[in-house]
Amino acid sequence: MTAFLSIRNLSISLQNGERILRSVNMDLARGDVRGLVGESGAGKSMIGKAILGILPRALKIDEGEILFQGKNLLNLNPRELRKEIGANAALIPQDPLTALNPSHRIGRQITNRLIDILGWSKSDAVKRTYDLLDEVRIPDPKRVINSFPHELSGGMRQRILIASAFAAEPKLIIADEPTTALDVTVQKQIVSLIGEMQSRHGTTLLFVTHDLGVVSKVCQSLSVLFLGKVIEDTSVSLFFDNPSHPYSRALLTATPKYTDPNSDLIPVSEKILNSVKEEVLRLDREWSNGR
């Protein structure tokens, strides 16, 4: 049986040959919530971008496939890809301050996909917007709909973006560190809001984060990424009980009670880091020899 979303052997590199993703494999079943953990620069966002077809131009895909509902997204032409993603997937971005267009009103930014891409009527879209704003617990929705982004707080904007992501009932949502840019007090609310929305809508969710605490709260399975390589792919309970990779073990001991929200997963011992790096580089050599 093919999974709902399945990434096979995905390798991505820069024009100059520097590798960003190294034969990444990942499977998500329908309704699954998977955490994607790794230090800054590990390539977490690139996986999300590859799925959504928004990789920066400087990057090229060397090999692999991204099977989404049985279709390989990498074989679609840009038009088909846009259509597929626009109708079935959505992104909750990292920084709510920059993810809303400053010159459009909030209402339009929630309804535009419904009306322009999915062909809803305006009144249906507006009705849906009110329901969604209620769901993400935004007070005074009427005022908010007519506001410009700069008139709202960061937490409010992230709620808007969550509402906007769920608007078209997408089958897949990618949340790319949706709380890092927010106040610590707001972070918790947003995480639980996303978890709540996910379980109500049954959406498949890929949750990119630095925070093992969040993973333990929201996710069922997780992948650990290091230097663009998946070094651990397991269920959350197995991971926290008995991580198989030395890097994961170090990670767990380094993160006090898995709850420190801002930990950057840094204090892993040099020795372990070096051994993992060597392993990755060895794989790289094999990879380039094989080409």
Next chain:
Amino acid sequence: MVDSSRNINRKIGLRMWLSGGWLLFLFLATLFAPIISPHDPLAQDLFASRLPPIWMDGYESTYYLGSDSLGRDVLSRILYGARIALLVALIASTATCIIGATLGVLAGYFGGWVDLVISRLVDIWMAFPPVLFAILLIAVLGTGLTSIIIAIIVIDWTRFCRVIRAETMSQSAMDYVASAQAAGRARFGIMVKEIFPNVLPTIVVLLTLEMGIAVIVEAILSFVNLSISTDFPTWGGMISEGRTSVHQAWWVIVFPLITLFLTVLSFSQLGEGLKDRFDPVLR
């Protein structure tokens, strides 16, 4: 990556070689104008009026680029016109540069009330549109080369002052200045010995661009008859005269126009090229 940047460098190089080459050629031609000019630029010869350039039918052997309606040799007039163009370019832009850059360095390095006074002055000056300034100045000073040169200086010194001030300020903030100050060197000495050499590239770029501006200003003013008296051959004057006889003798307007075009383009391309050379980060 490496390849394309080398490619860009080569393109910049070619651009600078071409424009530099043209300007050098023009400069030498003006120096030796009395020797290489086939005719006296002012000599009229009604029996040789509107002769075409030598590759066309009906040419006369010594009028290489033809002659105008008064029978004056186009080539000789272009060569002598270049003298005036380059003279204005050299004098006006150098003077503009000296005044503007000096004030700019002073304002940028000393700051405080010196900066305040100079910056206010620049602001007030720039609030006055350049064209109005030019009209007023020429009205007041009367026509002629000196007026043009004065007008260019009076209008354009702010261009230098602003840029050089900013550049000086950013240089002053750098470590080498602080360490020179810590070593107990005199402020004036630091300004001349340490800062000035570092803003010199910017000055050279601005100077080059200013020369192009001066050439075009001179051409425009002589075109509308506000420059040196029409007894002297100028590019703008030739263009103005050629315009009236363009249907009968296109060469009278086309050759000075091409020369003017190449010269203005060369100054600006040379200036832009130098800018890229000195400051590749800005690209």
Next chain:
Amino acid sequence: MPILKRLFIRILSIAVTLIGVSIIVFVVIRVVPGNPISMMLPPGATDDDILRLKILYGFDKSIIEQFFIWISGVLSGDFGTSISLRQPVLSLVLGRLPATLELSLLALLIACILGGTLSLLGTRLRETKIEGIIDGINGMAMSIPDFLWGLIFILLFGVMWPIFHISGRISPFLDIDYSTQFYLVESIVRFDLKVFADLLAHMLMPAVALSIPLAAIISQLLKQSLKETMHLDYVTLSRTKGYSENHVILREALPNAVLPTMTLVGVQFTFLIGGTVIIERLFSYEGLGNMAIDAVINRDLPLIQGIVILFALIFTLVNLLVDLTYTLLNPKLRNG
């Protein structure tokens, strides 16, 4: 409220600027070394003639007196009498104003269309060869001043392929009796195609010549701004919603990219208006600029004063307009 306050401050500063300009113009012109009166006289005029003329134009009084006479005249709409044309300055200047306004606004329109198209094209085709070509054209267009473009156009489209008229504003045989001097606007309103076409055939070359340097600047600034905007998160987010590249550029990026370029374009537009002086001369177009040059050649002081002050007024108004539009378009200022 903030808009009204802003407007008030701007209008106040315009008044100050204009008063300043009038004083400067007045003083500068009175210190002219050559006596303008003497230039008007035929050879062999007696001292008596000179004195009478001086009295006629008020040059016999002290500078302060002259200034107050002049400024009170100005405030009541009397800018004095032109020495060379012997007509009231105000009516002369206002008679030429529409021609210059139409020319510069047409040029602005062309510059926005040309520059906007080039920048959008460059953004759409970024990181391709075409973008390099567009950058090259921009650089070239920027370093050649409008005067040279005008000459090149005259040679190409006035002489070699004579599809446009090289001088004047309208063909003399078209004997029109319009109620305003805004011929182009009025011909559109009246749907008078024949006149409209004739006007365009006269105005297109000078307008395009004026517009090219501005178009290049618009194109460069807007493309830079667009490129920066295209990297922003909300643009990326709208891609994931299923929007096409064209939509993303035009609807998401453009509105935000235009704002920062607008103020700069405003300043550049005042340069364009300044450029009309020489371009009108080149195309013998009967506007203010052409008149200004005649006035300078004839040292017609009252006329020069009038024209300079009118230009100063136009420049300050343009700046005001740009400032207001910026405020209106920017959501952060609009109801902040």
